[in-house]
Amino acid sequence: MQKSVTIIGAGLGGLMLARVLRVHGITSTIYEAEASPTARGQGGMLDIHEENGQRALKDAGLFDEFTKLVHPGGQQSRVLDMQGKVLFDHPDDGTGGRPEVPRGELRRILIESLPDGAIRWDHKVTSVSALGSGQHLVKFANGTTAAADLLVGADGAWSKVRPLISSAKPAYSGISFIETYLHDADANHKPTADAVGGGSLFAVAPGKGIQAHREPGQVLHAYIALKRLEEWFERIDFSDRAAACAAIAAEFDGWAPELTALIASADTVPVLRMLHTLPADHRWDRVPGVTLVGDAAHLMIPSGEGANLAMYDGAELGKAIAHEDDIETALSVYERELFARSAAAAVDATGMMDVLFGSDAPQSLLDFFRANVPS
Numbered sequence: 001m002q003k004s005v006t007i008i009g010a011g012l013g014g015l016m017l018a019r020v021l022r023v024h025g026i027t028s029t030i031y032e033a034e035a036s037p038t039a040r041g042q043g044g045m046l047d048i049h050e051e052n053g054q055r056a057l058k059d060a061g062l063f064d065e066f067t068k069l070v071h072p073g074g075q076q077s078r079v080l081d082m083q084g085k086v087l088f089d090h091p092d093d094g095t096g097g098r099p100e101v102p103r104g105e106l107r108r109i110l111i112e113s114l115p116d117g118a119i120r121w122d123h124k125v126t127s128v129s130a131l132g133s134g135q136h137l138v139k140f141a142n143g144t145t146a147a148a149d150l151l152v153g154a155d156g157a158w159s160k161v162r163p164l165i166s167s168a169k170p171a172y173s174g175i176s177f178i179e180t181y182l183h184d185a186d187a188n189h190k191p192t193a194d195a196v197g198g199g200s201l202f203a204v205a206p207g208k209g210i211q212a213h214r215e216p217g218q219v220l221h222a223y224i225a226l227k228r229l230e231e232w233f234e235r236i237d238f239s240d241r242a243a244a245c246a247a248i249a250a251e252f253d254g255w256a257p258e259l260t261a262l263i264a265s266a267d268t269v270p271v272l273r274m275l276h277t278l279p280a281d282h283r284w285d286r287v288p289g290v291t292l293v294g295d296a297a298h299l300m301i302p303s304g305e306g307a308n309l310a311m312y313d314g315a316e317l318g319k320a321i322a323h324e325d326d327i328e329t330a331l332s333v334y335e336r337e338l339f340a341r342s343a344a345a346a347v348d349a350t351g352m353m354d355v356l357f358g359s360d361a362p363q364s365l366l367d368f369f370r371a372n373v374p375s
Contacts, residue, residue: 004026004149004150005017005021005026005027005029005150005321006028006029006138006146006148006149006150006152007028007029007030007031007154008030008125008128008138008151008152008153008154008155008159009032009033009153009155009156009159009296010030010034010111010119010154011107011154011155011294011295011310012103012294012307012310012311013293013294013295013296013311013313013314014030014155014293014314015030015107015110015111015114015314016110016311016313016314016315017152017293017313017314017315017317017318018030018118018119018314019060019061019062019114020059020315020318020319021318021321021322022113022115022118023059023060023061023318024321024322025322026318026321026322028118029118029119029120029146030114030118030154031120031123031125031138031146032119032121032122032123033122033124033125034122035121037107037111039121044215044221045100045101045102045103045213045215045221046100046101046106046307046308047098047304048100048106048307048308049304049305050098052308052309052311052312053307053308053311054066055315056308056312056316059315059318059319060110060113060315061113062110062113065109066101066109069101069102069105069106069109070099070100071101071102071216075099075199076089076092076198076199077089077199077200077202077369078090078195078196078197078200078202079203079362079365079366079369080195080201080202080203080256080259081203081362082203082205082252082254082256083255084195084256084259087366088366088369088370090369090373092198092199098304106307123140123141123142123144124141124142125139125140125141125155125160125161126139126160128151128160128161128163128164130164133289134149134150134289134290134327134328135147135148135149135289136151136289138151150289150327151164151289151291152290152291152317153290153291153292153296154292154294154310156294156295156296156299157170157295157299159295159296161290161296162292162297164287164290165284165287165290165292166282166284168278169278170278170299171276171277172230172274172276173275173276173277173301173353174227174229175225175226175228175275176272176273177223177225177272177273177275177302178223178224178244178263178270178271178272178273179221179223179224179270179271179272179273180221180222180245180263180266180268180270180271181220181221181222181268182222182261182265182266182267183218184218185214185218185219185220186218187218189265191257191261192220192258192261192262193218193220194258195256195258195259196213196214197214198214199213199214200214201213202356202365204225204356204357204362204365205357205361205362206358207227207357208225208227208252209357209361210225210252210259210260210262210263211223211225212262220262222263222266224248224252224262224263224270225356225357226248226251227357233274236248236272238271238272239269241269241270244269245264245266245270246264248263249264275301276299277299277300277301277346278298278300278346280343280346280347281339281343281346282297282342282343283335283339283343286328289327291331291334293310293314293317294306294314295310297313297342298343298345300342300345300346300349301350301353303345303348303349303352305345305348309341309342309345312341316334316337316338317330317334320333320334355368
């Protein structure tokens with residue numbers, strides 16, 4: 001029978017699935033809530049790993065396009081203490097295997113690899129229901145509907161597709177990131193730009209940390225980490241830049257000014273990212289005609305793996321659909337491998353949070369780098 005796939009969500013996982021399906025001559029349609037590809041910012045830099053993200057890009061026939069996006073020097077890693085002293089500095093010598101690229105540009109090349117009309121923008125899902133025989137009906141806020149023979153939820157943490165196959169709901173992890181930016185950093189924030197260096201900065205302590213990436217165009221993109229209850233953050237008005245930055249900066253009293261400038265001197269309104277997770281062993285029984293990729297399937301603590309896993313999920317699912325005559329067999333093969341790799345990655349991600357913000361930080365992070373980064 002003719003294979004056709006309905007994908008909810010035009011993130012990296014859904015786009016990768018559609019692209020790999022197209023490589024194999026299979027049509028798909030993506031329905032995305034956002035009004036256009038540029039409706040909102042797409043975040044910062046991503047390190048794309050050889051073993052999963054890069055493999056997916058090769059399956060998609062986009063590896064050469066990907067290499068043109070690599071940010072030179074982006075794999076540099078630095079660890080500083082609270083006073084700004086450099087404890088560890090590993091340069092980007094081109095051998096790290098995890099080149100940095102802008103998320104938005106990576107998404108762009110995936111979007112451009114699909115034919116016109118493959119993505120239906122401004123289609124926010126309001127409900128999904130089973131029709132029987134593996135078919136599902138998707139209703140959208142704009143009043144339209146879509147009947148799906150094979151439905152794939154690539155719609156992130158708060159997936160509308162997930163409840164069809166799993167009762168699991170994301171739970172607060174106990175840690176949040178506050179996202180800030182400094183613009184024209186080399187000119188306007190030189191001490192901070194010098195502290196960050198050419199790639200990634202980690203200044204961590206038990207229960208908190210200041211992390212930053214250098215992005216193209218003299219941009220410093222910071223993630224301020226705090227282990228606090230949800231109620232603590234609810235008392236802060238994040239729409240008031242000055243008040244929010246002051247409240248967060250107060251948690252880093254006594255830290256070096258070149259580090260706290262990533263909070264106190266932010267050029268943008270700080271954005272709160274409360275980190276939620278699904279259970280590490282999240283899995284479901286096979287439900288005909290539906291499956292998940294990316295955060296919809298395995299929402300975990302950010303560890304550098306999320307985007308890589310989402311793209312790998314999409315590529316592996318696409319190949320399984322292409323290679324198996326029976327859709328249910330393809331989904332079973334895909335899910336069996338998905339469950340194993342995502343459970344392992346979730347355990348690693350949780351462990352990384354302890355390395356970064358546990359009781360032995362920053363020594364635990366130094367030990368990690370020394371054990372895992374070639375000298």
